[in-house]
Amino acid sequence: MTGAVLALLEGGPRLVDPTTPILRADDLGVARGEAVFETLRVASGRPAFLSLHLERLARSAARLAIPLPGGWAELASFATDAYDADDGMLRLTCTKGPPGGRPVGFALVAPVPSETLSARLHGVSVVTLTLGVPAGVRSSAPWLLGGVKSTSYAVNMASIRAAEAEGAQDVVWVSSDGYVLEAPTATVAWVTGGRLVTPPPDEVGILAGTTVAVALGLVEVPVQTRAGTVEELRSADEVMLLSSVRGVAPVLRLDGRELGLGPVTAALREAFETAVQQG
Ligand SMILES: Cc1ncc(COP(=O)(O)O)c(C=O)c1O
Helix, strand or coil: CCCCEEEECCCCCEEECCCCCCCCCCCHHHHHCCEEEEEEEEECCEECCHHHHHHHHHHHHHHCCCCCCCCHHHHHHHHHHHCCCCCEEEEEEEECCCCCCCCEEEEEEECCCHHHHHHHHHCEEEEEEECCCCCCHHHHCHHHCCCCCECCCHHHHHHHHHHHHCCCCEEEEECCCCEECCECCEEEEEEECCEEEECCHHHHCCCCCHHHHHHCCCCCCCEEECCCEHHHHHCCCEEEEEECCCEEEEEEEECCEECCCCHHHHHHHHHHHHHHHHC
8 A cells, every 4th residue: 555545535535544444344345245436547647537437436336226425526636636646546436335324435546556557568468258148138137237337346356367377467258159248357449450349338238438438539440339259359450458547458469369569559559648648
């Protein structure tokens, strides 16, 4: 927690020592994974694309029946202002609270991990792994919480460990009927036939990424938001993972096939970094 800043929503915003225990043992966020979160880039001393994240936080909270308190924009700015560097990572979390109690909201600002910076700069090696369900299921069965940014990320982390066991760093989840979904902490996009393709969140039940939303307005080639098969991904000219803190990370190896850093990915990474600095 060196250099970190922790700010609480309740009674504030107010700063507490970052090592302070702030949740009760019976908080439903801890006991049942009923908590929502957002991770944002802090750039030029400001939380980047804050309104996109706050809109998604509200949507996620509604899906988990968490009555989201107000004051998140103030909390985010307050915590970022108290942070002693221009660049970092801001995590906003709201747990459901104890049974019958109130939700607990907090903001943690910390340095960006070096492996995240390295993935942006040097790219990542990725394997495809099955999520075990057909592409249409998570959108037609809302209780599976596809597209919700909850803290129930144990499957996401286990997927990354499975990739690491195969010598890769990250994962692209594939549906049981062979469609590309998302990565455990990122949106997937690829270049094929001179177009940038990314899966449609509502159709395949994935998280609507803020980074891809911004990136689609910056990319210089035509865009297609449509479902794509794993075979299409494997034969793509370029593949990239997009997420707030890592930004546009080139995929340099996919299921053992080498991919270079392509021109669309390189240009988009640069354009996104400029947009982040401008907020
Ligand atoms: C499952 C999942 N998909 C996609 C993303 C990318 O979202 P964003 O670009 O808003 O960071 C994330 C981000 O953490 C994620 O967890």
